[in-house]
Amino acid sequence: MTMQTSPWADYQRLPGLDDEGSQRLKTLIDQPHAPRFANRSGHHLEPVEVSALEAYTREEAGRTISAKAIDNDWVDEFIENCFKRVPFFRQYNQDCGSLAELPTVSRADMSRDITQFVPEHLPLDRLIAFETSGTTGHPLLVPSHPVVAARYSCYHKKALGWNGVSSEALQSELAVLLAGYQEKCFTYASISPYLNNKGLVKLNFHPNGWNHPDDRQKYVDGNKPDLISGDPISLIELSRLPFNHRPRAVLTTSMTLLAGCRRVLQQRFECPIIDLYSLNETGPIGCSVPGKNRFRLLQSRLLVEILDAQGAPVEPGERGEITVTGGFNDYLPLLRYRTGDYGRLELDVDGWFITELEGRPPTQFKTAAGKWLNNVDITHLLQRFPLSQFSLHQHEDGRLVLKIPPTPEADEISRALADKLGFPVALDEIEHASSDRKMTQYTSDLSRLS
Template identity: 25%
Template sequence: MDKDLLAHILQYTSIMDLSELLSCGWSLADAGISQWRAPAALRERQRRALITQFRHALATVPFYRRQYQAAGLDENSIQTLGDLAKLPRVSRDDIQGNPDLFLTTLWRLGDPSEWYESHTSGSMGKPLQTWFDPECWWQVKYALKARALLAAGIAPYHRVAIVDDVPSEDLERHTSSMALWGEQAFGGRRYLSVFDSPESHAETYARFRPHAIYCFPSYFLELSRFWNAALRRQVPLRALITSGETLPDAARRQLEETFGVPVIDVYGNTEVKDIAWRCRSGHGYHVNMESVLVEILDADGRPAANGKPGEVLVTALTNRAMPLIRYATEDIAVRLPGECPCGRGLERLAMIQGRIADYLPIPAHGNLSPYNLTTALSTHQAVMHFQITLRAGERLEAAVVLRPDAKPDALQSVEQILRQRIGPGFPVKVSAVASIPRDASGKHRAIRVIHPGVEVAA
C-alpha cells in the first residue's frame, strides 16, 4: 500500500470516532458507485429524496411549514419531480430576512453545536450563513468533492495547494478554524492567499510540489506568466481545479496548453456546496445528483428546453439541518441532452455563467440580458479573460485579455460582436489589457454596471 495513503488513513482514524468513519466511508462508496447508474435510476433516487426532504421541511422547518400550509399543500403533495413546480421559490433575501426560520426544529439530527457552518464572504452584498448536519457535510464536503477530484486523476493522498480568497495575514487563523476533515488532514494541503502575487507562490510550489492547485480561473492566467521550465520539471501537477468565476473556453485551452494538465472547473455555491463539475471528457459539467436537484427555468418560470439558457434553482436533497428548497442561485446555465461519453449517468450542464442579477439598461433594447454579452466573449476564440463595464446612459467598455496567439484583428472582431449584440446608437469601447483587477472578494467580475453615483455587480 502507498505509504502516504496509509499515513492518512491512520491520521483519520485517530481523529474520528467509528460512527463518523463509517458514515464517511459509506458516503464515499455511494458517490463512487452511484455516478455510473443509469439516468433513470438516478432520477428515481432524486424523486424519493425529494419526497423525504419535502416532508421533513413541511413537518420541522418553520419557514416551509408556514408557506406550504398557506398554499394548501400536505405531505402527499409531492410525488414526482414535476410536482416541485407547486412549491414557491426561495430567494437569498428570504433567508437573510430570518435565517433561523430555515433551521429544522428537530434536534434529533444531533446537537446543533455539532452542525457545520458555511458562509459567503459578503462580496455580493450581505453575507449569508448556511448550516449543514454532519452526515450531509461529509457527503458534500468530502465524498462528492473527492469524486470530482478522483475523476480528474487526483486521489485523496495527493498534495493539493489551495489558493484562497483570504488575505495572507489571516491565512493561519482561517485554516486552523477549518474542519479537520477534508480540509487540512486529508492528503497534503497547503493554503496560499490569492491577494499575494502569483510570483511569490512559485517558491511554495517548488517546495510543496502539489499534484493539483485550486483557485479562480483568473489566478491561473496570472500564474501562467511565472510557470517556467524549472517549475514544470519540479511540480508533478496532474490537474488545475477552478471555481468561482466564469471560465471562458479560450482561457481553459490556454491554461491546458501552458500547464500541460486538464482544467477541472467546479460549479457550486456556499449554500449547497458543489453543484456540478466539468467532465474530463470535455462534454459538460456533471451534476451531483445525489445531493442537489437542479432546475433550469426560462423567463416564465417553466423548465427551459435542453440547450437553452435559464435561471438555476437548486434543492438540497440531503441537508436536513437547513433544507434549501427551490433556492434561486441567480446563476444562468444550460442543460445538455443525452448521455456523456464517459459513461456516467449524472445529468449535465453547460456554459455556467456566474451571478447574473440584473438586466442591462441599454437604449436600443430597453433591457439586455448580460448573458448575451458574456456568452459572446466567453466563447470567442481569442478572449482569455474580460470585464465589461456599462456606464449607464454613456457607453459600454470592454477590457479584454487576449490569447498570445490572437490574430491582429481580434480586438476589432470583439468590438464588432459587442456592437451587434447591443444594437446601434450606443458607444462601445474595447481595449486590450494585460490583466483584470480583482475586487475585494479576490474575484473578477465579468460585468459591472455603473449608474451615475452607484455601482452594481451583475
C-alpha cells in the same frame, strides 16, 4: 498564560492525528521556504465520522443522477421533513400535490433570518457558519458542520474520476494545495483523513504572505501537490511562477472560466483542468468533463430545475434560472432554491448537463444597428481571450466600458467588442486582480431585462 499547542499537535482540530500525520504536518509548516501561515484549521472529524464519510462516498458513487422529479424517489420524504422540521417551510400550504406547486426561495429570503432554515432537531454544538457576500447584495451566513464540509470531498473525487484521475492514485505527501491571491487571506496547513491522511494547505500567492517572493515557487516544487484548486485569478497568478512541478489535476471554481483562460492553464500545468460549478449554499453542482463544453450534474440528491421568470419549469433545453431542491447540507435543506444563475438542462448518453451557464440574470446589450444581444453572446466572443476577471457595462448612449486585468491583448479585445456592438469601448484596467474582489460581469443602463 498558557502556551499555544503546536499545529502538528493540535488534536482538538485534528482528532485521531497519529505520529505519521503529525510529522507530515510539521514538515509542511517548518521548512525553509514555507509561507507565513496566518491561521489554523482542521477537519474536526471523529473516527466514526470518517468511517461514515467513506460509506457515504461509496454509496454516492453508485447512485444515478437525474433531473427528472419522477426519477428522484427521495423528494417526497424530503419535502415532508422540511415541512415538519424547518420553521420557514411550516408556513407553506402542505396540501400541495407536487414539487412544482411549491413556492420558490431566494437568497434574500435566507439573508433575512437564516435560522428559520435550520432544522430544529439538529444539535448546534458543532455548528459552523460560513459568511458569503455574493454579488446579489444579500450577504449570507451559511450554516454547516464538520461532516457537511467533509462531504465536499465525495463530489470532488467523483469529478476527478470523470476526468480520468483516481483519488486513490495520489502519491504526494501534499494531496491538495488551495491557491488564493489576495492582499490578506486565510492560510493554514492541515491533514485530510479522507485523502489517506495526506497534507492540505491553503496558500496565498500574493507576495505579502511570504518571506521572499521566490519562496512561492520553491515551496510548490519542494512539496509537489497532487491537486491544485483555486479560482481563475489565483490560478493565473500561480501559472506565472517559474516552478517545474506538474499536478495530477487542477480544479477551478468560484468564477467563470473562459476557454482562453482554460487554454493557458492547460498549457502551463499539462493536466486536466476541471471547472466546478459550486455555490456555498449547495456545494458542487456540476463539473466539466472531457470533450464537452458544459457541466455534468454531480449530486444524486440535488434535484435541478430550470424555471422561467414566473417560477414555472421550462422544457429541457430551454433557458431559465437554475433552481435546486435537496443537497448534502443537513443544516440547510434547500426546497426550490433559486440560485440566481442561469442555464439550460440537457440529457445525453453520459447523463444530465447544465449548458450555457451564466451567473446572475441575463443582461442584454444594444448594438449600434438597434439589435439586442444577450450576455451569452458576449461571453462566446470573449472565450478565446485568457481573462481571469472582467466586467462590461453599457451606458445609456451605447458607450461601453470594459474592466480587465493588464493584458497585451487589451486592444484586440476592445476592437472585437467594438466590431460586435458598433459602439466605442473604453478600457478600465483592473490594476490588482484579487480573488476577494467579487465583480458583476455584465451590467447595462439600456438592458430590457435589467
